Amino acid sequence: xxxxxxxxxxxxxxxxxxxxxxxxxxxxxxxxxxxxxxxxxxxxxxxxxxxxxxxxxxxxxxxxxxxxxxxxxxxxxxxxxxxxxxxxxxxxxxxxxxx
Amino acid sequence: xxxxxxxxxxxxxxxxxxxxxxxxxxxxxxxxxxxxxxxxxxxxxxxxxxxxxxxxxxxxxxxxxxxxxxxxxxxxxxxxxxxxxxxxxxxxxxxxxxxxxxxxxxxxxxxxxxxxxxxxxxxxxxxxxxxxxxxxxxxxxxxxxxxxxxxxxxxxxxxxxxxxxxxxxxxxxxxxxxxxxxxxxxxxxxxxxxxxxxxxxxxxxxxxxxxxxxxxxxxxxxxxxxxxxxxxxxxxxxxxxxxxxxxxxxxxxxxxxxxxxxxxxxxxxxxxxxxxxxxxxxxxxxxxxxxxxxxxxxxxxxxxxxxxxxxxxxxxxxxxxxxxxxxxxxxxxxxxxxxxxxxxxxxxxxxxxxxxxxxxxxxxxxxxxxxxxxxxxxxxxxxxxxxxxxxxxxxxxxxxxxxxxxxxxxxxxxxxxxxxxxxxxxxxxxxxxxxxxxxxxxxxxxxxxxxxxxxxxxxxxxxxxxxxxxxxxxxxxxxxxxxxxxxxxxxxxxxxxxxxxxxxxxxxxxxxxxxxxxxxxxxxxx
Numbered sequence: 001x002x003x004x005x006x007x008x009x010x011x012x013x014x015x016x017x018x019x020x021x022x023x024x025x026x027x028x029x030x031x032x033x034x035x036x037x038x039x040x041x042x043x044x045x046x047x048x049x050x051x052x053x054x055x056x057x058x059x060x061x062x063x064x065x066x067x068x069x070x071x072x073x074x075x076x077x078x079x080x081x082x083x084x085x086x087x088x089x090x091x092x093x094x095x096x097x098x099x
Numbered sequence: 100x101x102x103x104x105x106x107x108x109x110x111x112x113x114x115x116x117x118x119x120x121x122x123x124x125x126x127x128x129x130x131x132x133x134x135x136x137x138x139x140x141x142x143x144x145x146x147x148x149x150x151x152x153x154x155x156x157x158x159x160x161x162x163x164x165x166x167x168x169x170x171x172x173x174x175x176x177x178x179x180x181x182x183x184x185x186x187x188x189x190x191x192x193x194x195x196x197x198x199x200x201x202x203x204x205x206x207x208x209x210x211x212x213x214x215x216x217x218x219x220x221x222x223x224x225x226x227x228x229x230x231x232x233x234x235x236x237x238x239x240x241x242x243x244x245x246x247x248x249x250x251x252x253x254x255x256x257x258x259x260x261x262x263x264x265x266x267x268x269x270x271x272x273x274x275x276x277x278x279x280x281x282x283x284x285x286x287x288x289x290x291x292x293x294x295x296x297x298x299x300x301x302x303x304x305x306x307x308x309x310x311x312x313x314x315x316x317x318x319x320x321x322x323x324x325x326x327x328x329x330x331x332x333x334x335x336x337x338x339x340x341x342x343x344x345x346x347x348x349x350x351x352x353x354x355x356x357x358x359x360x361x362x363x364x365x366x367x368x369x370x371x372x373x374x375x376x377x378x379x380x381x382x383x384x385x386x387x388x389x390x391x392x393x394x395x396x397x398x399x400x401x402x403x404x405x406x407x408x409x410x411x412x413x414x415x416x417x418x419x420x421x422x423x424x425x426x427x428x429x430x431x432x433x434x435x436x437x438x439x440x441x442x443x444x445x446x447x448x449x450x451x452x453x454x455x456x457x458x459x460x461x462x463x464x465x466x467x468x469x470x471x472x473x474x475x476x477x478x479x480x481x482x483x484x485x486x487x488x489x490x491x492x493x494x495x496x497x498x499x500x501x502x503x504x505x506x507x508x509x510x511x512x513x514x515x516x517x518x519x520x521x522x523x524x525x526x527x528x529x530x531x532x533x534x535x536x537x538x539x540x541x542x543x544x545x546x547x548x549x550x551x552x553x554x555x556x557x558x559x560x561x562x563x564x565x566x567x568x569x570x571x572x573x574x575x576x577x578x579x580x581x582x583x584x585x586x587x588x589x590x591x592x593x594x595x596x597x598x599x600x601x602x603x604x605x606x607x608x609x610x611x612x613x614x615x616x617x618x619x620x621x622x623x624x625x
Contacts, residue, residue, distance in 0.1 A: 007316070060262045071273065074297065081290050082294050
C-alpha cells in the first residue's frame with residue numbers, strides 16, 4: 001500500500017481545519033475545526049503505522065480519540081456558559097479584553 | 100486464550116515506589132470528587148483544601164525520598180523518564196502547587212468568600228446566581244481540579260514518549276480551562292478568558308499533535324530515544340523531521356507563552372480568578388519548560404543547530420514584546436502577564452545555550468533554566484498573593500491607580516511587593532538576579548554572546564515597568580476615587596507571602612546550596 005495518498009489527505013484535512021478555525025466566527029464551528037485537525041492527525045498516525053508496520057501509531061490514534069472526547073466535554077461546557085451569558089457564540093463578540 | 104493474550108499484550112511492570120507521587124495526587128483528586136457527594140456543604144471547603152494540601156505534601160515527601168536515592172531510570176514501560184531533572188521539576192511543581200492550594204483556600208478576603216463563583220454554571224446576573232450567592236455556596240471542586248492539573252504537569256515534565264506528551268498536556272490544560280472561567284467577580288470577563296484560553300489552547304495542542312505524528316512518521320516510534328537514534332542515523336525524510344520539530348515546538352512554546360503564541364496569556368491571566376492566575380503562571384510555565392527541555396535536548400538534540408537559532412529568534416521577539424507592551428499596561432494582572440511573557444523570553448535564552456556542565460561551564464543549561472524557573476515562580480506566587488489583597492469595595496482593585504500610595508497606607512505589603520518586583524527585574528541581592536545570571540551564562544557558554552547582549556538590554560527595558568509600579572506605590576499620592584485598601588488575609592496567604600519573600604531573599608543572597616542541589620541532578624537520561 002502506498003501511504004502517501006493517506007498523508008496527503010491528512011495534510012489537506014489538517015489545513016481545512018486550520019483554515020476553518022481562523023475563518024469561521026462561531027465558537028462551535030471553530031471547535032469543530034479543531035476536532036477535524038485531531039482526526040486528520042489520526043489519519044496520519046494510522047498511515048504512518050501502516051508504513052512502519054508497527055502498532056504505535058494505531059494506539060496513538062485511540063488515545064487521541066479519548067482525549068478529543070474529553071476536550072469536547074470541557075469545551076462545550078465553556079462555550080455553552082458563554083452563550084448563555086451573552087446570547088451569542090460568536091468569537092467576535094468575546095471582546096471585553098484587548099491587548 | 101490467556102497465554103495468547105499475554106504473549107501479544109504483556110502485562111506492564113510498573114515502578115510503584117517511583118511513581119507513588121503521581122498515584123497519591125491522582126487518588127487524592129479522585130477522592131476529592133467523591134467527597135463532593137458525601138461531605139456536607141458547610142465543611143466541604145475545609146475538608147477539600149486540607150485533603151489537597153496533605154496530598155501535595157505527601158507527594159512532595161515521596162518525591163524527595165525517591166530523589167535522595169536517585170537511580171535515573173526509564174519507568175512505566177518506557178513512558179516516563181525519572182531522572183534528576185524530573186525530580187527537580189517535580190519538587191518545584193509540588194511546591195508551587197502547595198502555594199496554589201494556599202491561595203485557592205483563601206477566604207478571609209472580600210466578605211469572607213473564596214475567589215471562585217458561587218455557581219459557575221449559572222448565568223451572570225440571573226436569579227439562580229443570586230440565590231447561590233445568598234446561600235453562600237462555593238465551588239470546592241477547584242481543589243480536585245488543581246490536583247488533576249498538577250498530576251498532568253508532573254507527567255508532562257517527565258515524559259519520555261511523545262504520545263504521553265500530548266496526553267499530559269491535555270490532562271493539565273483541561274482543568275485549567277475550567278478554573279479560568281470560575282471567577283466570582285467579573286464573570287463575563289472570566290468566561291471570555293476561558294473561551295479564548297480553551298480555543299487557542301486546543302488549537303496549539305492539535306498542531307503539536309500533528310508534529311508528533313510527523314516525528315513518528317520520521318522515526319517509526321514515539322519514544323524520545325528512538326527519535327534521537329533516527330536523527331543520528333539520518334533515516335527518513337528530512338522534511339518530515341523539520342516539519343515535526345516546528346509543529347511540536349508550536350505547542351510547547353504556546354504553553355510557555357512565547358511570542359508569537361502569547362496572545363492567550365494576557366487575557367487568560369486577567370480573566371482568571373487571581374489564585375488560578377498565580378498557579379497557572381508558575382506551574383504551567385515550569386511544566387512546559389521542563390517538557391520543552393526534555394523533547395529538544397533528548398529527542399531532537401541532533402538538530403540543535405536548527406532549533407537553537409529558531410529559539411534565539413523567538414526569545415528576542417518574546418523579550419521585546421513582553422517588556423515593551425507591559426509598559427503600556429494599567430492593570431496589575433495584565434502587567435504581570437506581560438512580565439511573564441518577558442520571562443518566557445529569558446528562559447528561552449537559557450534553553451538556547453544547550454550546554455552540559457564541563458570544564459569551562461559550571462552549570463548546565465538544564466540547571467540554569469530550572470533555577471530561573473524557581474526564582475520566577477516564588478516571586479510570581481508572592482506577587483499574585485498581594486494582588487489578591489489589594490481590594491476596593493469587596494473586589495480586587497487591579498488597576499494601577501488603586502496601587503498608588505500603597506507604601507504610605509501599608510508599608511509592609513508595599514515593601515514585599517517591591518521585593519518581588521525587584522526580583523522580577525533582576526536587581527542584585529534578589530533571587531531574580533542570580534536566575535538571570537545563570538541563564539545568561541548558559542547562553543554565553545553555548546556561543547550565543549549576541550543573544551546575551553540583547554537579553555541584557557531587554558532586562559533593562561523590562562526593569563522600567565517594574566519600577567513604574569514601585570514608583571506608583573511609594574512616590575504617588577492616592578486618589579480617593581480609585582484607592583485600594585489592603586485587606587488582611589488568612590494564614591494561608593500569609594504563609595505564601597512569607598515563604599516567597601524569604602526564598603526570594605535567601606536565593607538572592609546565598610544561592611549556592613540550591614544551585615548545587617539542582618546542578619547535581621541536571622542530567623537527562625537517554
